[in-house]
Amino acid sequence: MQTLTDTWTMAKRSLRHTTRSPDTIITVLLMPIGLLLLFVYVFGGALGTQTGSIDYVDFITPGVIIMTVMSGIAYAAVRLSTDLQQGVISRFRTMPVAPSSVLSGQALSSTASNLFSCFLVIMVALAVGFRPTTDPLAWLCLAGLLALLILATTWLAMFFGLLAKTVEGAGAFSYILLLLIFISPSFVPTDSMKPWLRGFAEHQPMTPIIETMRSLLIDGTPGPDIWAALAWTLGILLISYTAALSVYRHRALVAAAQ
């Protein structure tokens, strides 16, 4: 019970941070929206011929949404690293506060703010011609999958944020995740890739997630990749949660010793 109230207190604090710095939300949204427009209006003419019966904007929107998530979650890593540097974490650690609540609170607020970012990106996509054919239940499934993905990758981000020596370094890891999005069927079908790259692209974690989102948005059903998508996200969540918590305990000690 105390863990829950502490987590809620920490989540409120963390949400305040987000709402007080709207520039971070804008920075997070700038790249996915910019890429969305670039792909639709500039590359779309050439790339769009490869997606068959599916409209190119419909094809890429899931990838753009994931991109929003991947750049958004880095903020959690940066916040956590700042808290470590400023001694705020040390203060919390000397207080009768559940250790996990510092991280869980951050994860909750990251999930809320990134879902909101995704919502904004979907609005922009609708404005430039995205036409999903889906029902409320499939939307709900999509929101659920996104929330799970954000939660899992936020914990991963916090794990790296705790390891980072500097605040700048804490945010850098999300570039790797962004790269994974490009080597996936987000923007072009994997058939067009070199065989060895295709093998990677088809088996990396982003792929079933993107395929499931696409299926939910276009067909209104989760499609066959849903189990792989769930397995990957739940797996990442479980491992990152455990790893981040154990690093949190250790790293906070080191920071205090310096």
Added chain:
Amino acid sequence: MRNTYKTMNAIEVHNLVKGYKDVSVLHDVSFTVTRGTVFALLGANGSGKTTTINILTTLIKPDGGTATVNEFDVGEQASKVREQISVTGQFAAVDHVLTARENLILMGELRHVTDPKQIAAGLLEKFDLNEAADRPLATYSGGMRRRLDIAMSLVGDAPVVFFDEPTTGLDPQSRAGMWRTIRELVENGTTVFLTTQYLDEADRLADTIGILHGGRIVASGTPAELKGTLSTGLVELEFGDEQQVSTAQRVLSAQHDVRRVDSKLLVASDGTVGEMVDLFVRLKDNGLEPTEFSTQPPTLDDVFFKILDDEKHEEKEERHADAH
């Protein structure tokens, strides 16, 4: 919150050892702090004061020895210890995005006090932060952040409060305010553990002082006891002319440690009547008569420097012995 305790000590530290990599910071530190008193851990930069605080406040684990706070072991019962303590570290650990009021309310919520808002309002008033209470901290001066930092550690009335160099970097007015705060805490039964580099601060505030040097407590006691270990107060003498000063210096040097500062002589003395009489008789016998004289009791500074001096001598002797 306040239970009945088995002992009178709020803090007990036995044979604490701590090192980082190859550097040994604490060799063998032991001391106790009586409940409801102020204990000052005095030491130079790098003497291990912060390491000691970090161990007592559950932030780091010692390599050896034991420490308890209100009878809870800092290692094995860390979460119990955290319910007993609050800590103000050396650098203001405040949330820069939140306002002062929000920072205080956050502390209240995390400490599960019944009315965080009311407690926040009271502390803002007390620490003279009312005017800026709802401004983001980015606009605060260093002194204001420090005051907020200290106010934050008072939320929840922890029975044992730790301050790591609480007045370093404060202006004289804020420093006086800090001293007042510490006295009030003790009047209300709180135990205060503070570290400081300032001897006058320890002298004014502390019931007990421990001097940390070379990873050990080299001296401890009340300020009076520590001063009592020195026999050397000073007698300050002034004379009418230069010739008298130099004659007096020569005459007194036979029996006393004499230093000359400008036209004054500073004579080491235990300040007893017998010794004073002896001193003046000696001067009179040589036809010398001081125009002014005053006595100064030993200060904590004298104690501190003497201890450091003795330590150095010992180290030298040890090295000397090792060489043979």
